[in-house]
Amino acid sequence: MVKIIDKPMAINPLKKSSLMGAVTAFLGMHRVMPLVHGAQGCMAFTKNFLTQHYREVTPMQSTAVFDIATIIGDDSNLHEGIKNVIDKQKPDFIGLVTTGMTEVRGDDIKGSLIRFREKYPEYASTPVVPVSCPDFKGDAETGYAAACAATLSQFITPEVRRDYKTRKMVNILAGMHLTAGDIDWLRRVFEAFGLDVIVFPDLSSSMGGQVNHFYGLPEEGTSADMIKNMAHADFSIVIGGSMEASADILLERCTVPYKKFDTLTGLEASDEFISWLMDYTGKQAPNWLRIQRQRAVDALLDGHFSFGGKTFSIAGEPDLIYGLGRFFTKELGIRLETAVTTARSGKFENLPAENIIMGDLDDLEEFSKDSDFIVASSNAIPMCHRVHKPLYKAGYPIKDYLGHFHRTFIGYYGAMQLAFDIGNICMTLDIEKSGH
Amino acid sequence: MRLAIQQLTEEPGCDHNQKKTAEQKKEACKKPTPGATAGGCAFDGAQIVLLPVADVAHIIHGPITCCGQSYNNRGTRTTAGNLHQYGMTTDMSELDIVFGGEKKLKASVRHVAAKFKPKAIFIYSTCVTAMTGEDIHTVAKEMTEELGMQVIPVDSPGFSGSKNLGNKFAGNALFEHVIGTKEPESIPMFPINLIGEYNIAGELYQVQPLFDELGITLFSKMTGNAAYEELCHAHRSKLSVVICSRALISIARQLDEKYGIPYFEGSFYGMGETKRTLMSIAEQMGSDLLKRKVEELTARKEKETYERLAPYLPKMKGKKVLVYTGGVKSWSVLKQLEEMGMEVIKSSTRKSTEEDIARILNYFEGNEDGLMPKGDGKTLLKYMKEYDADLFLAGGRNMYNAMKGQVPFVDVNQERHFAFAGYEGSVVLAQKICATLESPVFQLVKKPAPWEVSFG
Numbered sequence: 001m002v003k004i005i006d007k008p009m010a011i012n013p014l015k016k017s018s019l020m021g022a023v024t025a026f027l028g029m030h031r032v033m034p035l036v037h038g039a040q041g042c043m044a045f046t047k048n049f050l051t052q053h054y055r056e057v058t059p060m061q062s063t064a065v066f067d068i069a070t071i072i073g074d075d076s077n078l079h080e081g082i083k084n085v086i087d088k089q090k091p092d093f094i095g096l097v098t099t100g101m102t103e104v105r106g107d108d109i110k111g112s113l114i115r116f117r118e119k120y121p122e123y124a125s126t127p128v129v130p131v132s133c134p135d136f137k138g139d140a141e142t143g144y145a146a147a148c149a150a151t152l153s154q155f156i157t158p159e160v161r162r163d164y165k166t167r168k169m170v171n172i173l174a175g176m177h178l179t180a181g182d183i184d185w186l187r188r189v190f191e192a193f194g195l196d197v198i199v200f201p202d203l204s205s206s207m208g209g210q211v212n213h214f215y216g217l218p219e220e221g222t223s224a225d226m227i228k229n230m231a232h233a234d235f236s237i238v239i240g241g242s243m244e245a246s247a248d249i250l251l252e253r254c255t256v257p258y259k260k261f262d263t264l265t266g267l268e269a270s271d272e273f274i275s276w277l278m279d280y281t282g283k284q285a286p287n288w289l290r291i292q293r294q295r296a297v298d299a300l301l302d303g304h305f306s307f308g309g310k311t312f313s314i315a316g317e318p319d320l321i322y323g324l325g326r327f328f329t330k331e332l333g334i335r336l337e338t339a340v341t342t343a344r345s346g347k348f349e350n351l352p353a354e355n356i357i358m359g360d361l362d363d364l365e366e367f368s369k370d371s372d373f374i375v376a377s378s379n380a381i382p383m384c385h386r387v388h389k390p391l392y393k394a395g396y397p398i399k400d401y402l403g404h405f406h407r408t409f410i411g412y413y414g415a416m417q418l419a420f421d422i423g424n425i426c427m428t429l430d431i432e433k434s435g436h
Numbered sequence: 437m438r439l440a441i442q443q444l445t446e447e448p449g450c451d452h453n454q455k456k457t458a459e460q461k462k463e464a465c466k467k468p469t470p471g472a473t474a475g476g477c478a479f480d481g482a483q484i485v486l487l488p489v490a491d492v493a494h495i496i497h498g499p500i501t502c503c504g505q506s507y508n509n510r511g512t513r514t515t516a517g518n519l520h521q522y523g524m525t526t527d528m529s530e531l532d533i534v535f536g537g538e539k540k541l542k543a544s545v546r547h548v549a550a551k552f553k554p555k556a557i558f559i560y561s562t563c564v565t566a567m568t569g570e571d572i573h574t575v576a577k578e579m580t581e582e583l584g585m586q587v588i589p590v591d592s593p594g595f596s597g598s599k600n601l602g603n604k605f606a607g608n609a610l611f612e613h614v615i616g617t618k619e620p621e622s623i624p625m626f627p628i629n630l631i632g633e634y635n636i637a638g639e640l641y642q643v644q645p646l647f648d649e650l651g652i653t654l655f656s657k658m659t660g661n662a663a664y665e666e667l668c669h670a671h672r673s674k675l676s677v678v679i680c681s682r683a684l685i686s687i688a689r690q691l692d693e694k695y696g697i698p699y700f701e702g703s704f705y706g707m708g709e710t711k712r713t714l715m716s717i718a719e720q721m722g723s724d725l726l727k728r729k730v731e732e733l734t735a736r737k738e739k740e741t742y743e744r745l746a747p748y749l750p751k752m753k754g755k756k757v758l759v760y761t762g763g764v765k766s767w768s769v770l771k772q773l774e775e776m777g778m779e780v781i782k783s784s785t786r787k788s789t790e791e792d793i794a795r796i797l798n799y800f801e802g803n804e805d806g807l808m809p810k811g812d813g814k815t816l817l818k819y820m821k822e823y824d825a826d827l828f829l830a831g832g833r834n835m836y837n838a839m840k841g842q843v844p845f846v847d848v849n850q851e852r853h854f855a856f857a858g859y860e861g862s863v864v865l866a867q868k869i870c871a872t873l874e875s876p877v878f879q880l881v882k883k884p885a886p887w888e889v890s891f892g
Contacts, residue, residue, distance in 0.1 A: 008543035009495070010503070010527040011551075017501040039563050039594035040468055041477030045505040048833070052509075052851070057813060057836045064468035065595055077470045084471030100499040101563040101595065104533060136499040136528045136564070214817050214840040379508050382521040399509075 002348060002356045011362035012379065014315050015342040016396060017135035018143025019097050020046045021176060023060055024396075025147035026095035028174075028201025030223035033091040034060040037078055037109070038099030042135075053397040054207040054405060059217050061085050065101065075112045082116060086126050089216050092224045093127040095147060103134035127224075129154050139342035140396065141317040144176040145242040148201060152249045155227045168281075169196040171233045171256065173247055175240020177320035177395070180204035181408035182264075186239075189411065192286040193277050198226050198233065200246070208405060231256070235280070239264060239410075240319035242345060262347050263323030264410035265418070266331050267296055273411075292412035299416040300331065303423030307332045310426050313368035314375040315340040315361060316395040318348075324375060324394060325351045327415070332422060338367040373425050390425050468598065474812075474833065477594030479562050480506070481602020484850070485684065486558055486590065486609070488634050488659040489667065491517035493554040496525040497541050497572060498562030502594070503527075511851050513638040516663040519554060533568055538575050545579045545587055555664035556586035558609070566593035586664075588613040603683035610658065610667060611690045618668035620655075626721050627655035629673040629697070631688055632680035633704075635660025636850050639857035643704050646737075646858060650729050652717060658684065671695045675720045677702045677713065682789050701791075704857040705765065706772030707738050741859045745776065748866040751873065753777040758820055760784045760808070760830035761848050767795035769829065769848065772856075774799070776866055781823040782808040813837030827873060842881050844872040 019036060023046055026034040036043040043062035050058045063081035078096075085094055098109060109130045117124065131150045133143050172186055183204035190197045205220030230236075230250060236258035238247045247258040259276060263269050270293070274285055312334055314321050321339050328334045329352050339353040340363050348356050357363045361376065365383045368374060374384055377395040384391040398404040408414040468475065479502055487494055487510060496503040507523025514520060526532070526540050545557055557579075561572050576589040590609040592602055633640055640660045647654055656662070656670035676688045676699035688699035698720060702713030711734040718726035757773055757780050759766065766788045770780050783796050785807050793807065800806030808819070813834065820828055820843050828838045831849030838845035846868050848856065856865040 008526070008540050008547055010500070010523075010525050011548075012507070012523050013500060013504040013525060013527065015500050015527070016504050017499065019501060020505055035471065039477045039479075040473055040475055040598070041480045041594040042501050044474070044476040044480060045501065047474075048509065048851075049505045051833065051836060055836060057840055061471050062468075062473050063470040064473045065470075066467055066597065081470035084469060088472060099563075100501065100528075101567065104564050104567055134499070134530070135501040136530050136533055212840070212842075214813055214837060216812070216814055379523075382508065382518070 002344060002358055005357055005359050005363050005366075007359075007363075010360045012360055012365075012383065014340055014360050014364070014376075014379075016049075016140035017100075017133070018138040018140065018146065019099055019133040019135055020049065020396075021140035021143030021145070022095065022097045022131045022133050022147035024050065024140070024176060024203070025144045025151075025201050026097075027058060027060075027218050028203035028206055028221045029095070029151070029218065029227070030206070030221040031092040031217045031219065032095050032221070033085050033089055033217055034095045034097055035063065035081055035085055036060060036097045036099060037063045037081070037107070038065055038101045040064045040066075042099045042101070049397055052399045055402070056207050056209060057215060058207075059089075059215065075115055078107075078109075078112055079116050079119070082128060083120065083123065086123050091126065091217050093129060095151070096128050096130045097133050097143075097147070098131070099133065100135040103132065103136075127154065139317060141176050141240075141242045141319060142343060142345070145245060148173070148243065149245045149249060151227060152200075152230070152246050155224065156231045156249060156253050158253045167194060167196050168234045169198065169229075169232070171230045171236040171247075171250065171258075172197050172199045173236055173238045173243040173258075174199055174201065174203075175238075175243050175319045177240055177317065177323065178203075179405050179407060179409060180208035181406045182410045182414065185408050185411045185413055186264075189274075189277070189289065192289065193281045193283050195281065198222065198230050200227065200230060235259070237261060241322075241347060242317075242319050263319070263326060265323035265414060266327035267293075267300065267412070267415050268331065269323070269327075270296075270411050270415060289412065292416070296412040296415040296419065299419035299423070303419045303426070304333065306423060306426035306430050307334050310372045310429070311335040311337050311370050312373050312375060313338040313340075313364055313371040314394075315364045315380065316376065317342055318345050320395050321375075322347055322351060324409070324418075325353065327418065328375075328422065329353075331415075332419065334422070334426075337369075337371045338364065340364045340367075372429055373422075390429070392421060392425060474810075476599040476602075477563075478596045478598065478602035478605060479560060479592040479594040481599035481604075481683075482560060482590050482592035482606040482609075483602070484510070484599065484634070485603050485606035485659060487520050488512040488514060489516070489558075489662050489664055490514040490520040491554060492556040492558060492664045493519050493522070493524060493548045493552055494558045494560065495541070495544055495548060496523075496560045496562060497528075497537065497544075497565045497570060498525065498560075499528045499564050500525065502560075502562045509851065510634075511636045511853060512660060513635050513641070514661045516661060517554075519552060522552075524548060528564060533564065536568070536570065537565060538570055541570070541572070541575050542579060545575070546583070549583050549585055554585075556588060556614075558588050558590050560590045560592050562592065563594045566591070566595075586613070586617070600682055603680075604686045607658075607684045607687040607690075610670075611687055614664075614667045615656075615687075615691070616668070616671040616695070618665065620669040620672055623672050624653040624655065626650075626652040626717075626723070626726065627673045628652060628717060629656045629658065629670050629676040629688075629691065630654050630660075631658045631676050631678045631699075632684040633657065633660045634850070637852050637855040639704070639855040639861060642855050642860040643710070643858040646710070646714065646733065649733055650714065650718075650726065652721075652726070658687065671697070673697055675699070675717060677717060679703065682792070703768035704861070705768035706775050707734075707741060707859060707862060708771055708775060709768050710734070710858055711738075737859045741862055744863045745866050748870050749777055751870050752866065754779060755826040755873065756781050756823060757827045757829055758782055758816065758823070758825045760811070760816055760828070760834060762786050762788065762831075765848060767792050767799065770796065770799045772862060772865065773829075775862070776869075778827070778869075780806070781825055782806055782819055784808045784811070786810045813840070817841040817843070827869060842878060844875065844878060846872060
C-alpha cells in the first residue's frame with residue numbers, strides 16, 4: 001500500500017523534476033544539445049546539479065525566457081535559442097525540454113517548431129526532439145523515460161531497412177538508475193554471449209570520464225545513426241519499468257520484441273537474466289561469469305552474520321528503490337522499514353516494506369526511527385547527521401563522493417559489491433554496539 | 437510587483453546605472469542570449485542572499501525544479517541555526533496550478549511554523565506562481581497576523597531577470613519587511629553592517645577575529661552567519677561595508693537614504709584589501725584610536741602571514757594565472773594573487789560594475805587585453821594555452837572544463853569547502869594553489885599511452 005503523508009508541502013524534496021531526467025537522457029546521446037525552454041534558472045540549477053553528480057562537463061542550454069512580453073508568448077526566445085545552439089554548437093540534434101513555466105502559459109511547442117521550420121528553412125538539417133516536462137507533473141525518472149520515448153518516436157520509422165548481420169543485435173533500454181559500472185557489466189555479458197548491443201541512452205560513455213578533451217556537446221553516447229539502427233535489432237531488453245514505453249515504440253513500429261527486467265540487482269534477478277540469455281542464444285555462460293556468481297554467493301554467506309536483525313529505510317525513484325529494496329530484503333534478509341519514492345509507477349506490491357510513502361526526505365527522517373542505516377542520495381547527508389545513522393549513497397545526486405558512477409549495482413558482480421558494502425555498514429554497527 | 441522590478445533594475449546605487457541614459461536603464465541588467473547563456477535566474481539570486489539566514493524558514497512557492505534541484509548546495513556556514521540545510525517547497529502540482537495554490541502556501545506556512553518554530557518565514561514566488569497570479573503579499577500579511585510571526589514575501593520569479601537582479605529582490609524584501617522592525621537592547625561602540633558576505637566555506641570566521649580584536653561589532657551581517665534578529669537592527673549601525681559590490685548595493689543605498697548610514701565597498705581578499713577595508717572603517721568611525729589599532733593589527737598580521745607564506749611564495753612567483761570570476765572577486769582576487777607574486781594574464785568582467793572594471797584595468801595598467809568578457813569553457817581553455825598560463829582560477833562550473841584541459845585549477849566560488857578571506861585565507865589560498873601547481877597528476881596525464889608511442 002502506498003501511503004501519502006498528510007502534509008501540504010515537500011520538505012527536503014526527494015523528487016527531482018522531469019526536466020532534470022530529460023536532460024540527463026539527452027546527455028547520453030552523441031552530439032545532442034539539451035535545450036531547456038524556460039527561465040535561465042531551470043537550466044542553471046540542473047546543470048550545477050548534474051555537474052556535481054557526474055564530475056564532468058555537462059553541456060546544456062536555455063532559451064532564457066525573460067520578461068513579461070516573452071512570457072505572454074511569442075516564439076522569439078525559442079526560435080532564437082534553437083538558432084544560436086545550431087550556429088554555435090552544430091549539434092546532431094537538439095533535445096528540446098520544456099519547463100513548468102512554458103507549460104503553464106500553454107506554449108504550443110509543436111506549432112512553434114513548425115513555424116520555426118517555415119521561417120528558417122536553412123536550419124532544416126538539424127532535427128529537434130521536443131519533450132514535454134512540466135515540473136508540476138512526474139519526476140526525474142518519468143522525464144528521462146519521456147525523453148527516450150520522444151527520441152525514438154522521432155527517429156524510428158517502420159520503413160527503415162534491415163541490414164544483413166552476422167551477429168544478432170540487442171537494444172539495451174537503460175533506465176536512469178543504471179551506472180557506468182552497470183552498463184560496462186552488461187556490455188561484457190552480451191559480448192560473451194555473442195550479441196551486439198546498442199545501449200540507449202548511453203551515459204556510461206558520455207558521462208563516465210572517457211572523453212579526455214573539452215567538449216561543447218556530449219561525445220560518445222548513443223548516436224543518431226545508432227538510434228535509427230535500433231529499428232533493426234533482433235530484440236530489446238528493458239532495464240527498469242520506466243523504460244517500457246520506449247520498447248513499445250520499437251515493438252509497434254518495427255516489430256522488435258522485448259523483455260522487461262524490473263531490476264537486475266541481486267542474485268535471483270541476475271540468474272533470471274542469465275537464464276534468459278542462455279535460452280535466447282543457446283549458449284553456455286562464460287567461465288568468468290560463473291566465477292562472479294560463486295563470489296557473489298560467497299559474499300552473501302560471509303555477510304549474512306551481520307545482515308540478520310538489521311533494519312533499513314530507503315528513498316529514491318521507483319526503479320532504483322525497487323531493485324535495491326528487493327535485494328536487501330528478500331536476499332540479504334534485512335527488514336525494510338520505510339521506502340520513500342517519487343512516483344506510483346514502481347512494482348511496489350513486490351517490495352516488502354512496512355511503509356511505502358510518496359514523499360520526501362522529511363518523511364524518511366520521520367519514518368525511519370527503527371532503521372540502522374539509510375539508503376538515499378547525498379541530499380540525505382544532513383538528515384543522517386541529525387539522526388546519527390550511516391548513509392549508503394544511491395540515486396541522484398551523489399555529491400562529495402568520488403566514483404559512485406563507476407560502481408556496479410547489477411548482476412553477480414553488483415550483488416557481491418552490494419553485499420560487501422552493506423555488510424561493512426552492518427558489521428561496523430555491530431562492533432560499535434558491542435562497545436569496541 | 438512590476439513596478440518594484442523596474443525600480444530595482446534602475447538601481448541608482450549601481451554606478452553602472454548612473455552613467456546610463458533613461459533608455460539604457462530600461463534595458464535592465466543585461467539580458468541573457470537564448471541558447472548561449474550560463475547564469476542563474478532571479479530566484480537563484482534571491483535565495484543566495486537570504487538562505488544563509490538559518491534561524492528562519494525559507495519556503496519556495498512553486499513547482500519542484502526551483503527547490504528540488506537547488507537545495508543543500510551552497511557552501512554557506514552558520515552558527516545561527518540549521519534551516520539553511522532544509523529545502524522547503526509547496527511543490528505545486530497540476531491541480532494546484534488550476535485551482536490556485538494560496539491555500540496550500542498558507543497550510544505550508546502553518547506546517548513549517550509548527551514543526552520548526554523559526555524566527556520568521558520567507559516565502560519566495562517563482563516563475564509559475566508569479567504567472568498564475570498567486571498573491572504572496574496578502575498571504576504573508578494574513579499569516580503574519582495569524583501566527584504572530586513575521587512572514588515575509590520575496591518576489592523572485594526567475595523570468596524577471598538575472599541572478600544579480602534577484603540579489604536586489606532579496607535586498608528589497610529585507611529593507612521593506614525586516615530592517616528597522618525591532619530595536620536593539622543596546623548599541624555597541626562601533627557597530628557596522630557587513631553587506632553581501634555569505635560566509636562561504638567559513639570566510640567570515642577568518643575575519644571575525646580581526647573585528648573582535650579591534651572592538652568593531654558586526655552588528656548586522658547580511659547574511660553570512662546572520663540571525664534574523666540582527667537583520668532587524670541594521671538601521672542602528674553606524675556604517676555599512678558592502679562586500680559583493682553589485683549584488684546588494686541597493687540595501688546600502690537605502691540604509692543611507694533612510695537612516696543616514698554611510699557605506700563603502702570593501703573586500704577581505706588579500707592583505708592589502710583587508711587593511712584598506714579595516715582602515716576605511718576606522719576612518720569612517722572617526723576614531724584615531726581605532727586607526728592606530730588597525731595599523732598595529734594589520735602590521736602584525738602581515739608579518740605573521742608572510743612568515744607563513746614563506747614556503748609557498750617561491751613556488752608561486754611569476755606563475756601566470758587566468759582568473760574567471762565575478763563581481764568584487766574579479767579585482768580583489770587579482771590583488772591577492774599579486775601579493776603572492778603571481779601574474780594575472782586576464783580577468784573576467786562579467787557581473788562587474790564599471791568601477792570593478794576600472795579596478796581591473798588599473799591592475800593591468802590600462803591594457804584592455806587583460807579584460808575578458810563572458811567566455812565558454814572552450815574559449816577559456818584557449819586562453820590558457822595561448823598565454824601559456826600555469827593556473828586557472830574560477831568557479832565550480834569551470835572546474836571540469838579545467839580538468840578536460842588538464843590544467844591546474846582552484847575553485848573560488850560558492851560550493852567550495854575552502855575559505856580564502858583575510859590573512860588566514862591568503863595562507864589557505866597559497867596552499868591550494870601550490871597543491872594544484874605541484875600535483876604530479878598533470879605531468880602524468882600528459883604521458884602518452886603505450887599504444888600512442890611509436891616504435892623505431
